[in-house]
Amino acid sequence: MGAANPVVLIDGRSGAGKSSLARRLVSTWPGRGRVQLVALDDLYPGWDGLADGARYARETILLPHAKGTIGVWQRWDWEAGERAEAHAVDPSLPLVVEGSGLLTAAAAPLADVRVWLDAPDRSRKDRALHRDGDTYRPHWERWAKQEDEHLVRDEPQTLASLVLCLP
Numbered sequence: 001m002g003a004a005n006p007v008v009l010i011d012g013r014s015g016a017g018k019s020s021l022a023r024r025l026v027s028t029w030p031g032r033g034r035v036q037l038v039a040l041d042d043l044y045p046g047w048d049g050l051a052d053g054a055r056y057a058r059e060t061i062l063l064p065h066a067k068g069t070i071g072v073w074q075r076w077d078w079e080a081g082e083r084a085e086a087h088a089v090d091p092s093l094p095l096v097v098e099g100s101g102l103l104t105a106a107a108a109p110l111a112d113v114r115v116w117l118d119a120p121d122r123s124r125k126d127r128a129l130h131r132d133g134d135t136y137r138p139h140w141e142r143w144a145k146q147e148d149e150h151l152v153r154d155e156p157q158t159l160a161s162l163v164l165c166l167p
Helices: 018-027 050-067 121-154
Strands: 007-012 036-039 071-077 082-089 095-098 113-118 162-165
Touching: 007 018, 007 050, 018 036, 018 095, 018 113, 036 082, 050 071, 050 082, 050 095, 050 121
Parallel strands: 007 095, 007 113, 036 095, 113 162
Antiparallel strands: 071 082
């Protein structure tokens, strides 16, 4: 990554390790400079919003960053079911964005590094339900169906510059 403000996109199914990888990447960033991290969990508009959240990230974060302008996105308040406070993304700083559904043909050209994380279904489910427990349990299949659609429609593995398989 030679750019002063590179963009890293991390995609993968639920429980694959996207958030952990993103936090680790930010905490060990070369030069210890300031790095922005955006998690799509803060953008998805509810349990049926995987594709909409990814589009929202592209429009409000990735496109402005690529144009050198400040991007502004609003966090999704899961309890209220609406957008909440606004957050700015500085185009002069490196950016890491992680979330399911992120790697699409429209988003991939806006990133310097594109990561696809894979893991066995059982491991992913165990990690996700351990992390989010009863909040996520009733929505697992519903979310997995949207991930399946993303895999067929967008073929994110083929858009990745780096594919990692975790246990």
